[in-house]
Amino acid sequence: MATENENPFDKASQAPADSDLFAGDIRPDVTARDLFSGDDNLFKVLEGSNRPRLLTQAAITASRTGQWFTLTHIILTLNILAISGILIYFLIRPNLAPVTIIQQASEQPTRQANALPEPTLPAAEAQSLEPSISWKLANQLYQSGKYDRAAFVYRRLSDNLVPGIPADEWLRDLLALRIAECLIQTDDSGNAGRLFTQALQSRSIVVRALAHYSLAFIEFRNERYLTARQHAYQTLALGRLFEEVFSPKFESDCYFLQAEAMTREILLLNNRPTDLPGSLWTDQILPEEFPSLDQTQLKAFLQNGQSLLADGILNPQIRRHSDSPVGSQWYSEALEAPFVEWVNRFATEARLNVGWASQTEQVRSRPICLLVPGTSEQGLAEIAAGSAGLIAEYAAEGLTIRNPSTYDNLNDHRQTLTRETLFVWRRFLLRNPGDHRCPNAHYAMGLLQETLGESVAALGEYKLMASQYAFNPLTPYALLNSSRIKTGLQDYTGARNDLTELIVQYPECKLIDQASLELAHATARTGRYNEALMMFRKVYNLDLNKESRRDAAYGAADCYERLNQPAEAKKWFIQAIRLTPDLSDHRIYTAYLNLGKALIALKDYDQAAVALRQAFQGPLTTEEFVETVLQLTEAQTRQERFVPALNLLENIPDEKLTQDQSCRVLIARTTILREIDLSDTALSLLHRKLEFVNDPQLRGRLTVEIAKCNIELGELARAQKNLSDALVSLTPGFHARQASLLLIDTTQQLGQYDQAKLLCLQFLNQTSGDLPEYKQGLSLLGQIYTHLKEHDKAALAFVGVYDKSSPIGAGS
Template identity: 40%
Template sequence: MTEKIENNAGKPEPNGAAGVCQQESLQGQRSIDDSLFKSTRQIIIAAAKPKKRYHFAQMALAGMIVFLAGFVFIQLKKHNSDTARPVQVSAQPDQRLRTPLMPANNGSFQQEAMDSLDATQILTSISIDPQDAKILDKAVSLQRAQFLYQREDYEKAYYVYDKLRVNVTGKGLKQQCLRDWLGLQMALALQKTDDQTLMGQLFTEALQSRSLVVRAMASYHLAFIQNRHQQFFESRNRAYQALALLKSFEKQMPATMEADCYFIAAESLTRQVLKMNDLNDTLPRASWSDSMEPYSLPISDQAQLSELLMAGMEKMDDAALMPKVDFFPNRKVGAQWSVLCRDVPLEQLFWGFASEADLGVSWGSEYSNQRTRPITVFLPFVDRLYLAEVISANAGLIWQYDGQKGVIYDPASYRDFSDFQQVLVKEAISMWQRFLLRYRNDPRMPNAQFCLGRLYAIMDEAPMALGSYKLLTTRFEGHDLVPYALLDVGAIKTRMKDYAGARADLNELLIRYPDCMVADEALLNLAETTRISGLYQEAARFYEQIFRLNINDESRRTALLGLGQCAFESADHQAAVKWFSQAIQTIPGKSDDRLGPAYLMAGRSFIELKQYEKAAAAFRMALGSLLDRHEYVQVVLELVQAECGQENYLQALTILENIPEENLNQEDSCWILVAKTKIYRAIDLPETAITLLRQRVEFIADASLRAKLVLELVECYVLNDDLRVAQKELNEAIYDLPFGYDTQRGGYLLAKIAYQQGRYDKAQTLCLGTLRTQIEDESLRTEVSELLGKIYMKQADYDNAALAFAGALDQDTLP
């Protein structure tokens, strides 16, 4: 018969609670110690009192009495001292649930012996005043425990639940299930405290309960707890374990509980995918599982609770010896399969079910230690694919079905990390799609569409991502996630180089939701997109608006850098120096990876202003910041240019010679060589430059890179007046030059060679052809125009010569 849960005050304590560890007052301890000391002293005096005659046996007996009295005194003193000492237990939030709640490799749980958790251990695990404990002992009831828990007085709630648990003394199945449920309530109270070890032990016991309801509720609550502590794989696993047993008592629970479990499983996997792709795993707004309040069992009285905890047990007895797999062809599609089993090895259950359901199944990896993991399932009248999904995920595995066969993947064992990521992303997408199909009226459908958008973006499936976001923004226009969706749409279109579309979406966000939390970020993205589009003046206005808003230090810093970029691209180098200088002052330290590029752009601005000394100083500061290999080479080359601008050629060569070229790739090494040859040409040593280039050019495998070195070699030959060799080399290399600046420069050099050879008509044709290619580099256009002016002077065409020297020849006025 079920024992009544009632106040046990005034009755003898059970043996397990005889040593309740309450801190006694100092005065009480002193009185105990004094009386014990007096008793011991009397024994010692009586034993040691001199007598006229005594036997050897009497002496031995007296000595033994003295020894035993001293030993008893020391042990009692030590016990009182230990029980009076408060136990300090602490745990960081992200370290919770590190106890072994997961099954071991052999499929059995690492279970602590809960029988050893007597009252002494329990009371030392929490902080409760002895006076409060005496008061609570007078009114121990389930209603009191629930009231204390709801009032967030978790230590006292834990204490009362433990007292109730001790009061259930029967050995029947109902009593054991009731004790398991009370242990679960104790664990839930402990999650709000610092004792995570004891909490883990209590949860482990609940997960092994004979009651399907206790197991399901333990998994259900753990799914929320582990998701909150960023243990996403474990959270998904627990959610599916709850789904595997939920149908045993779903009539007593809210209808949305199944959807909640599936939602948290999909959300946990999504956040794991975001985390593995180095993205922020915190989903925006508060409409996610961490804002949901988990359900509790409906309790009216002890008899009703006991019956509820026994739900499904009778049917589960039919599967006591072997899994019970049934097919009901007369039922509607999607509810024809039933599986009941308790602690059956996963592989045995899966192959038995798969053979009955005619499902082709294979393992994604040759070995998985989860194959023998014990699985408990209570799933009557469901779809066969849902069964396969829940059975697999119950063990932390992933089931994927392509319409013909299914594959089981184990997240704990994979060979290729990128393939593993693809499996997880595909599964997360499938889970949200299934959520949308199964729970069509769920208010979290916008959340599902939002996650699908982010997951498709990770898969680089931009059209699918934009489609999901489009559904969200049109069907759920007033939802809190719409501004975040528009922000993501702008980012996707920017990556697609659809700058006009990105600007339109970001403008829509700012117009429709001016007060949303991401409005500032949207304005910044709009400024960045506008700058990338080449609309520098418009972008500068957006950056100035962000700068004036003074949202935070980071936004001001980004705005200053953006203003500097816009000014530099607009050739307003004085303004660029001002903005970059202010940005550098706001960057917190050398560890910031934006410091080097900021100094680099400031140095380039100084070069354009012909302030080479300041440019060199800026480039040296850039070298002292965090730079990757390519950025380092770029800064060094810019520094060399600044030194050459001051005619410090020896210093420039010294800088280049000190670069460890063995750490550079072939392309960067070639640019260092080009910089050296330009210096040798500048100091009228073309022969040295020719020697260096000849030694290197024949070992360059890349045709394009080799052709660029030949251009430098041709410059040296022209300077050395070796025109025939220069023409021959250039004619062979010009077809390997990349289209654009390099081919335009090649055309200019051919015209220059023809001019120096006296072939003015050929030189004129080459110059005009080069100008018609719309030269974007200002210095090269000037060189070509000046050469063309010289050619016209030789031809006595002074009008066109004047136009050429003035740079007035354009696409419309070219002869």
């Protein structure tokens, strides 16, 4: 049974042992017949193949024919001779091949060094520089302002670099940056832009940072302030790379630049001058000089940062070290990371909500490079957003990202930028408490507070400068700005104090003439015209510059006008007009108007009309236009040119006038109507207008005109009542004094001399002796005494003496 179940492959799988195969003696005479099976023909072939073949088929053929030198040998020999001849030619030919090779290599587009532009120098000058080509020489030429020579040396240095080697490629990018800086200085912006782009795209993060640093200053000087701000932040984001190479003020310079750039951008948005006074501003300082390094140090410097940014290559890294001091707990590394990805990670780490103020996806995805060690949470967000050209604004609801280049509401946009810039300046002061530019920061903050309308805060900044930085060149400007703010607040005494301090403390300051003018204006606004007049005349006589002399002439003319000295006012207005060659200056047309008034007071009506017509040539406001028309009407009326005067008044659109202006035009018309014996028409117009006027002052003035019409019509009693009613409505002043004089004269004409005397004495006791109405009152008093037969008192009154002990009644 066991035999039947036996597997036939079991025995086949059992291989014989080595001892069974190789047992016995080895036969040395083994033949083919012992190894192979076959017929006789097979064995003959096998025996023939075992013989050694010592000759090739060609040799066999040759041996058979008896010829050893065949065609093959001839061909091989000729080839050997040809190759030997070529080698001998290259060895003994003239030494021109290297030049040809270099020229051919220079035409190859794959060599990056040749992509740099070739500066043009005179042949002799270029030849003199060739033997001493070096990095040190190039930097020396650049620092001495010989930019064309420096660019030539930088270009020659690039010829020695080998393409494909990372260290040489970084050096090539650095040389491109240095050549670009030279070309900018020589106004070759076309090639410079291409080279800056090459530097910004360099694989060396150090070269990129250096390019951002250089472009920050260039864009600032080109008044592209937002672009300069972004480059400054991009430099700050990589500032750690320069800690051991540049001076400690490198970081503060970049931060100051971006803060000043934002300040000037805000001044532009508010239509204010962007030229800042004093010194130490960014446009007056030079960037850091490139460090003096040899080639080994330079390559190591350019490689710096590659390892530091290794963690941020794939994804931006954000860490918070709670054990670090407050203000230096946040770290971040990022390489070409989209800003939106970075800010999302940051918000998660900081547990903040992030809002975007209408930003497009392209703006949100702007790439940023960061290497920020040990800063605050707000500082890290500020630098990252600034690197993307954006603003990170902290609020109670979280973090809001804004784009300073776009806005929907201009007022909100200006306020947002101003708040952000004030925050940046405060951060600068906290980081750099001993910086020599702290006064500049306070001055800039004062300007920004002014744009926000925060006058008190602005005054605080300017006063801080006056108290803590008394010897800084900006302090006089701070005092001048402070005086202007106080003038706007109608604090003329405070303005005079600031200006007096400026003039006394800084007599050599360039602002002395401007400060003296401001002081004169402030003094005039307090009503001290004689004192202001002396100041204006002093500035005029100093003749420091044309502008100050012109302003002084205008100020003096205004003071003489207010002092009611038309002759002097006429002289100074003419002088001011002569000193104003620019017809776009609005003051010249106001001067023509005031000159016309002075000429009317001097009864020179022809010249007054000429001056007033000149005033019409300028862009007058509605108030100035009405005033000019009224003055020209008066001049024509005095010339008895009534019809042109009436036509002039009729052409004024009444619907565009205020109620005060409308009443003044009506009074001018009724005055002309009375002159041409149309007092009843004038009276009708006045009564019709009076029904629609509620203002007491205007009603009083119209009532006085009604009284004048009644006097012309012989209705003296009605005129007396009209004038009594008018004095109840009018406040003390010019119109009340005119009404009082008219009432005294009307009462006298009615024969009521005792009452007229009482009214006249009351008027004189309440009127200043400097006013022209005072003399008119004395004349009326003399007439009244004459009618009362009191000739002694009449004589005294005519010479300006009267009994002041008389009782005083109601004021006029």
